[in-house]
Amino acid sequence: MRLKIIGSAAGGGFPQWNCNYQLSRRAWNGDESVLSRTQSSLAVSSNGTDWVLFNASPDIRQQIAATPELQPQENGRLRSTPIRAVVLTNADVDHIAGLLSLREREPFVIYATRRVLDVLEANSIFNVLDRALVDRRELKIGGKTDILDVAKTPTGITVEAFPVPGKVALFLEDNSKAGEGFGTQEGDTIGLHISSSDGEQAAFYVPGCARIDAALKSRLHRADCLLFDGTLYTDDEMVAAGVGSKTGARMGHVSISGENGSLAALAELGISNRIFVHINNTNPVLDTASAAHAATVDAGWKIAFDGMEVRL
Numbered sequence: 112m113r114l115k116i117i118g119s120a121a122g123g124g125f126p127q128w129n130c131n132y133q134l135s136r137r138a139w140n141g142d143e144s145v146l147s148r149t150q151s152s153l154a155v156s157s158n159g160t161d162w163v164l165f166n167a168s169p170d171i172r173q174q175i176a177a178t179p180e181l182q183p184q185e186n187g188r189l190r191s192t193p194i195r196a197v198v199l200t201n202a203d204v205d206h207i208a209g210l211l212s213l214r215e216r217e218p219f220v221i222y223a224t225r226r227v228l229d230v231l232e233a234n235s236i237f238n239v240l241d242r243a244l245v246d247r248r249e250l251k252i253g254g255k256t257d258i259l260d261v262a263k264t265p266t267g268i269t270v271e272a273f274p275v276p277g278k279v280a281l282f283l284e285d286n287s288k289a290g291e292g293f294g295t296q297e298g299d300t301i302g303l304h305i306s307s308s309d310g311e312q313a314a315f316y317v318p319g320c321a322r323i324d325a326a327l328k329s330r331l332h333r334a335d336c337l338l339f340d341g342t343l344y345t346d347d348e349m350v351a352a353g354v355g356s357k358t359g360a361r362m363g364h365v366s367i368s369g370e371n372g373s374l375a376a377l378a379e380l381g382i383s384n385r386i387f388v389h390i391n392n393t394n395p396v397l398d399t400a401s402a403a404h405a406a407t408v409d410a411g412w413k414i415a416f417d418g419m420e421v422r423l
């Protein structure tokens with residue numbers, strides 16, 4: 112199975128269009144220790160020809176341009192794509208807005224929880240994806256789902272969705288329910304166990320996670336590969352940087368560092384290959400010369416960059 116991290120940054124990308132914080136500033140200036148990154152998305156294939164996207168970022172056109180495997184194939188039909196399906200892990204803008212760029216009457220399938228499908232349903236702009244061509248299929252939590260193309264042909268990829276602590280999309284927060292997770296319900300944020308349909312290779316994909324609880328730890332125990340939420344290094348990083356007032360806890364993202372951070376919480380689980388994805392433009396791990404980068408790498412983690420490939 113091949114996993115290509117086609118977008119490794121969180122919402123906004125890196126550098127972010129309106130950002131002058133030192134990391135973005137250095138990226139604008141072409142500083143080689145801070146690599147630019149597009150927004151969060153993963154492409155997976157078990158046969159090298161049929162690809163499944165996990166999340167569709169606003170940068171999808173650029174990501175396809177940078178990834179020959181996702182382009183119409185040389186001997187393909189006049190209009191065609193190797194992208195058979197898009198699986199969504201939440202309804203954040205950085206994960207669904209790219210669907211709008213997949214219009215132009217091309218058949219594929221969208222898989223998402225009922226909660227996320229309801230968001231697409233409620234926003235009529237997604238009707239640019241003609242229902243006669245683009246099937247929307249519900250992804251049930253628990254149990255395995257074979258990812259099939261529009262004609263119900265297997266793509267060779269199977270997923271199992273599980274709930275993770277998280278938050279409803281920012282643009283759907285209900286402020287009258289601030290004490291109850293702003294109206295967050297099960298299905299708003301999921302993690303995925305992604306495997307080749309023969310079950311031989313598998314990886315976990317959890318690009319958004321608010322807390323690492325006992326259930327998640329036991330699920331991830333001795334995993335071969337984990338792509339995990341690396342939004343922030345420290346909980347108050349955006350506040351300290353002067354770019355915002357929200358903590359990671361408020362945004363639904365566990366931090367990398369700290370007592371309850373992912374480095375500590377996921378240290379003793381025997382996970383072979385650990386990679387941070389969905390990295391925010393304030394995260395010091397983006398700077399390869401930083402102490403945070405060194406500490407993360409020393410703890411056995413990799414920091415994703417666009418185009419990073421994992422072969423299992």
Ligand code: MLT
Nearest residue numbers: 122123203204205281362
């Ligand atoms: C998040 O991951 O918290 C969201 O993508 C934030 C956003 O909508 O920009």
Ligand code: MN
Nearest residue numbers: 121122203205
């Ligand atoms: Mn996001």
